[in-house]
Amino acid sequence: MKASYKWLKEFVDFNLPPDKLAHTLTMAGLEVEEIEEFEGDTIFDIGITPNRPDCLSIRGIAREISAVLEIPFKDITVKIGAEEGEGPAVEIESPELCPRYSSRIIRGVKPGPSPEWLSKRLESCGIRPASNIVDITNYVLLELGQPMHAFDLDKLTGGRIVVRQAAGVEKFRTLDGEERKLPAEALLIWDAEKPVAIAGVMGGRNTEVSESTLNILLESAYFKPSLVRRTSRALSLSTESSYRFERGVDIEAVTLALDRAAQLIVQTAGGRVTRMTDNYPEPFERGKIRVSFKKISSVIGVDIDGAFVEKTLGNLGFRVEREGEGIAAVPPGYRTDMEMDVDIIEEVARLYGYDRIPSTLPTMQMSSPPEHETQELIKTLKNSMVKSGFSEVINFSFLNPDALEKLNLPPDDKRRDIIHIRNPLRKEESAMRTTLIPALLNNIALNLNRGEKMLRFFEVSRVFLPSGGKLPDEITQFAAVYHKDVTASIWQDKHDGFYDLKGTVENLFLELKIKRYSFERGASPVEPYLHPGKSCSIVIEGRKTGSLGTLHPGVARAFDIKGDVIILEIHDIEKIREAVPARITYVPLPRYPYVERDIAIIVSKDTTVAQAEKIIRGTDTDIIESVKLFDIYTGKPIPEDKKSLAFSIRYRSAVKTLTDSEVDAVHSAIIKSLEAELGAELRS
Amino acid sequence: MTPRPSITLWKWSKKGMLNDIESIKNLAQDDIARAGSLKDINDLKAKYLGRKGLLTRKFSSLGSIPREDRPRVGRILNEAKDFIESLLKKQEDIFRSSELDKSLRTQQIDVTVPGCFIPAGHLHPVTRVLDEISAIFVSLGFTVEEGPEVELDYYNFEALNFPKDHPARDMQDTFFISDDVVLRTHTSSVQVRVMEKNSPPLRVIAPGKVYRCDADVSHIPMFHQLEGFMVDRHIRFSDLKGVLELLIHRVFGRDTSLRFRPSFFPFTEPSAEIDISCVICSGAGCHVCGGTGWIEILGAGMINPRVYEKAGYDPELYTGFAFGLGIERVAMLKYGIDDIRLFPENDKRFLEQF
């Protein structure tokens, strides 16, 4: 709402320069968002909160200034000269939608340009002047906050008004020339035959005031706020009128505005005014709101004097009666936001000054809030990833549906079952994500594109999967992506990045004390967007919990990524939490020394390390403490279809010091098993 | 090599014996002081303490002195031996370490070659700020709660006293999934969910993602908020002021001042917006604060009794406060970030600064 400093001063004779006045308004809850100069005047742009429609006018803001500064309010005086003839015939079919409709006819007007004072006033408050009659209606809207409308009386069939819902009328051409599709419940203003305005939103082209207009019918009404709002939204048409009606105008000031407009029209465009028709079947009654001084003080937190309460509310236009140690107050008609005691308490606090209220700290019983295990886990996980060199990203929860195509997801993949946003800003953000991967790949692509190298990112965020109920399942997932750059450091080794990320996961599990996990390859590829030869499932305690693998080169291309990306995904962080041991149990340190023996075997190339290790560990003994792979070798003199694996095996007994022959026996048993089960040859 | 000493050994006299020992000690001391290498030290060891060493020979002659003198002379001999040994040892250590030093000095590495490590990653600035603020409230006994991001209209609006078709809903541009399902526009949606499941007293924070259908230079459609609320008997507006002051002072420092302005939120009454003195210009006025010296940072107020009614609390019995904080906004002020769009972009060079 734009308000002119000079115009406000006509209502309250304050003695404050513009910047001080702006501060006063802001601290009273009318936030001055901008201050600008306009031809010797100062214009404030004030953010009026939805609860204060009474401040959507100069008069309303002035009233507020008067109450805050305790300076008398000088209201306008309205005088209609001699009235000539009956007012217009008005019929309201649905008084619950239009509780008040007042009108007058003005005959013999001379439409033309507005006088300069009027044009300037409108311009200063951001409204473009048109011609005198329309300008006056806008002037009264700014001055009093009451939207007005002038019809060309001679275009109103039957010269009468009916307020009635759209009922079958589907199209209507508004003042701005647009043909609009009407919602069925829209309230319309009709003449004897046809609709002539959309109540509270905009008048019709068919009865518009023009240069040749002689006689007008002037409308000042109150329409039900929620209806105006629904209509305005259905039409996607928000006007100065609808903005005020949907917040609630002052029903008691409807006729004041009508008279004010009539007076100004006669002054500037001439004409003779009829009597008023004021259709107001059930005059509005405000009830009393009661509140005790004790409650006021206890909610605010400072002792507030009863006399201060009475005086403040009086200044704000309440009718206040003292009732024992409290008050009963009737709010003025324009304070539609006053409904209960806390509303009154806010008024008192506001005028007392929030800044004068002390700062205290609440006293409260001690309690021990339950530990949020998942949040703690996420914290540990994030810190572990950071230590391993990964940076956290936070991406939008949105998904571009095209990304699912790029990921090669088959039609029956549950991640294709996406939740769409009805009113997205753009297609790229038109659904809720069912996977974290596309966004992470976009992070890689963006950073590569900007010349960044050695990219390690992870994200812990929710995905949204249909649940069958109203709300989707929101599952917290964890994913990491790794784009390796072997030139990033002089120490960088050249091995496959897959093992870097695998090591990161293993280290994470070590930190979380998760022990029973494995990396497993099934018969079919684990994910359609992963390299079928370089990917696997992550299995924790027998459950498939995630995947690890190199991005499929075709998918990389679709995401504009050059080079290998390694991906880690944990499908549900809760599954990890369940595997984290509840407590740590100390195992006594060994009392006897260990014996370490190395073993190097030549096996066929497709034998896995896990296969060999399983055989070693499967030996029937309890003295194998650990088995550690320390070398893989291919090349001469190993035959081409073979490789050599070297393990270091640590033997230890819990009850005695092992002798060489005891170790030898087990060690040879291991060699025998490897020979028998893998066709392994001992490498000398 | 030093010349052999000229000491007469054949004729016993107690005095002569003791003098001899003293002379050997002095001679050894001089020899050791003149030694120039480990080899000299080894030669001197042989000269004095070897099988035919000067002092060793004195030990051999012990048998030829009167019985009653033996213990005393023996003790003096042993002292002399310890003395010479310790001098030799000391000098030997000096030679050994200096010779090691000499050889180590030839084995130089280039200490300016960069170290070998995986550079640590970085937490997103939003996480850093959220963690910091959560920790403050957890230390005050607040519980951390979460709620769904895809939320019923009821919890996001209706239960918070935003009636349908009310202009208050315009305060938040909303993404819709269906008529009664929205992307939550604020973490305040957690309030009634928590109240439905718990009875007062309540001390809760609810951090999380929120969504607004708005994107331009200063708005992103998804950002983070932290909602806090407290419900008990006798919670006052002044308590709200105190708690928020504590928060701001912990996050931005004790010199930061706060300004409470009346405002409007349907779910609080009285409501306030809180400005802090500009952390960039300390209140003098700059582009960040629009020249006013103040920056809006929080919305807050006393929980509206209508919210208690929805939750089934007795509004005559309980009062409480609620506040909401924009995390990106705090991060921008804390770290001097000038563009909110950097947060969802995840440029490595941005992330690496936190």
Ligand SMILES: [Zn+2]
């Ligand atoms: Zn500033």
